[in-house]
Amino acid sequence: xxxxxxxxxxxxxxxxxxxxxxxxxxxxxxxxxxxxxxxxxxxxxxxxxxxxxxxxxxxxxxxxxxxxxxxxxxxxxxxxxxxxxxxxxxxxxxxxxxxxxxxxxxxxxxxxxxxxxxxxxxxxxxxxxxxxxxxxxxxxxxxxxxxxxxxxxxxxxxxxxxxxxxxxxxxxxxxxxxxxxxxxxxxxxxxxxxxxxxxxxxxxxxxxxxxxxxxxxxxxxxxxxxxxxxxxxxxxxxxxxxxxxxxxxxxxxxxxxxxxxxxxxxxxx
Ligand code: MF3
Ligand code: CO
Ligand code: CO
Numbered sequence: 589x590x591x592x593x594x595x596x597x598x599x600x601x602x603x604x605x606x607x608x609x610x611x612x613x614x615x616x617x618x619x620x621x622x623x624x625x626x627x628x629x630x631x632x633x634x635x636x637x638x639x640x641x642x643x644x645x646x647x648x649x650x651x652x653x654x655x656x657x658x659x660x661x662x663x664x665x666x667x668x669x670x671x672x673x674x675x676x677x678x679x680x681x682x683x684x685x686x687x688x689x690x691x692x693x694x695x696x697x698x699x700x701x702x703x704x705x706x707x708x709x710x711x712x713x714x715x716x717x718x719x720x721x722x723x724x725x726x727x728x729x730x731x732x733x734x735x736x737x738x739x740x741x742x743x744x745x746x747x748x749x750x751x752x753x754x755x756x757x758x759x760x761x762x763x764x765x766x767x768x769x770x771x772x773x774x775x776x777x778x779x780x781x782x783x784x785x786x787x788x789x790x791x792x793x794x795x796x797x798x799x800x801x802x803x804x805x806x807x808x809x810x811x812x813x814x815x816x817x818x819x820x821x822x823x824x825x826x827x828x829x830x831x832x833x834x835x836x837x838x839x840x841x842x843x844x845x846x847x848x849x850x851x852x853x854x855x856x857x
Contacts (some may be wrong), residue, residue, distance in 0.1 A: 594794075599609075600776040601768055603794035605722070607844065608701075608770065609835055612796060615652075615703030616844025619696045622646050622846060622851045623707050630709040632686040638670040640679030643694055655695035655702055655773050660819065667693040670799050670853065674802050674810050674819040674827040675764055679696035683805050686712035689698055691829045695773065702769045704798050706831040707852060717805065724756045725828040726852055732799045733834060736755040738840040740791050746783025750800050761802035761827070763810045767796045769833060800831030 595603045604612075622643060629639045629704040644665035649717050654665045669677035669691040670684070677691075684690070693706035708722045728749045735748040750760050766779030777789055806825025813839060821827050830852070833844045 597788040597789070597792060601792075602770060602775065603792060603793050604681050604770060604796055605794065605837065608794075608796075609694060610704070611699060611832065612835055612844045613772070613842070615621075615696060615698035615701040616846075617703070617848065618650060618652055618698050619705045619833075620845045620847050621735065621838070622694050623658075623705060624847050624851055626692055627709055627851070630684065630711055630804065632684055632690075632712045634684050634711070634755065636670065636677070636679040636682050636684070636690075639668060639692065640664050640666050643692075643787050643816065647696055653697040654785030655697050655704070657840075659773065665694070665726035667691070667827070669693070669758065669816060669818075669827070671826055672821045672824045674761055674804070674821055675829060676812075676817045676819050678817055679813060682707035684711035687718070687801060687826065688712075688720045689714050689826065690850050693831060698771055700771050702771070702773050704769055704773070704833050705830035706800065708830065709718060710830050720756075721803060721805050721826055721828045724758055725754060725801060726729060726830050728803060729799055729830040729832065730762075730803050732828045733832065733841060735845065736791060736834060736836060737839060738791055738793050738836060741786055741788050742779060742791070743783040744785050745799060746780045746788070747785045749799075751845040759804045759808040761804060761808050761810055764800075764802060766774050766798040766831070767811070768795070770796045786801065791836050793835045793836050796833070798831055802827055810830070818847050
C-alpha cells in the first residue's frame with residue numbers, strides 16, 4: 589500500500605496530499621521535540637555517545653522508530669558532528685570540551701512518515717567566530733526556505749543560500765545536499781545549497797523535501813574518514829549545519845520540524 593496513490597513529476601518528485609501533510613507534521617514534530625530536549629545534555633565533559641543514548645531512549649519511550657539505526661549499516665539514533673566535522677559524525681567516546689560546537693541530526697519514522705531535522709548546539713561558551721558561523725548557517729537555511737513557493741525553482745533555493753553565505757565570507761559545502769522525503773528517507777530531488785536563480789526543477793504544491801545547508805568558515809572541500817561516514821572539512825575549519833523538513837503549500841511552505849519551544853540555537857537547553 590506504499591505510495592501507490594498520487595503523482596510523480598517529470599523530475600521524479602512525488603506530489604503529496606493533505607492527509608500526507610498531516611503525517612509529516614506529526615513526524616516532524618516528534619523530531620523537533622527531541623531536539624528541544626537534548627540541549628541540556630550538551631555540556632563540557634559529556635560524551636557524544638551519552639547524547640545519542642538519550643535520543644535513542646526518547647525515541648523508544650515515544651513508541652516511534654529511528655530512521656538511522658540500521659540505515660546502510662549505521663547503528664546510532666543520531667549523527668553528532670563536532671567542530672570541523674561537516675556531517676554524519678558517529679556518536680562515541682568523544683568528550684565535549686568547552687567551546688565545542690556540534691550539529692545533532694535526528695530522523696524519526698512516525699506512522700511511516702520521516703521527520704528529519706538538525707540544529708547546532710554549543711558545549712559551554714563558543715568563540716565569537718563560531719557563534720557567527722552558527723548564526724549565518726541558520727539564517728542561510730531560513731533564506732532558502734523563504735524562497736520556497738510554487739513556481740520558484742530549486743535553483744532559487746540554492747542561490748538564496750549561497751549568496752547569503754558567501755556575502756558573509758563563508759563557504760557552502762557542495763558534497764552533500766538536501767533530499768526529497770516522505771514515506772522514504774531519501775528520494776528525488778537532490779536539493780543543492782548553491783545554484784543559479786531559475787535553474788533546476790520547478791517547485792510544486794505537495795512536494796516534501798529537506799533543506800540542510802552545511803557552511804564552513806574556510807574552504808568548502810570535504811573528505812570522508814576511514815569509518816566511511818564522518819565527513820570533515822579538508823582545511824580543518826569549523827563547519828555548521830541546520831536542517832528542516834518542509835512541504836510546499838499553495839502560497840509558500842510549511843516547516844514540519846519547527847521547534848515547538850521556539851528554540852533553534854542552544855548553549856544549554
Ligand atoms: N539525517 C541525515 C540527513 O539529513 C542522514 C543520516 S544517515 C545516517 O539526510 F545513516 F548517517 F544516519
Ligand atoms: Co536530511
Ligand atoms: Co538529517
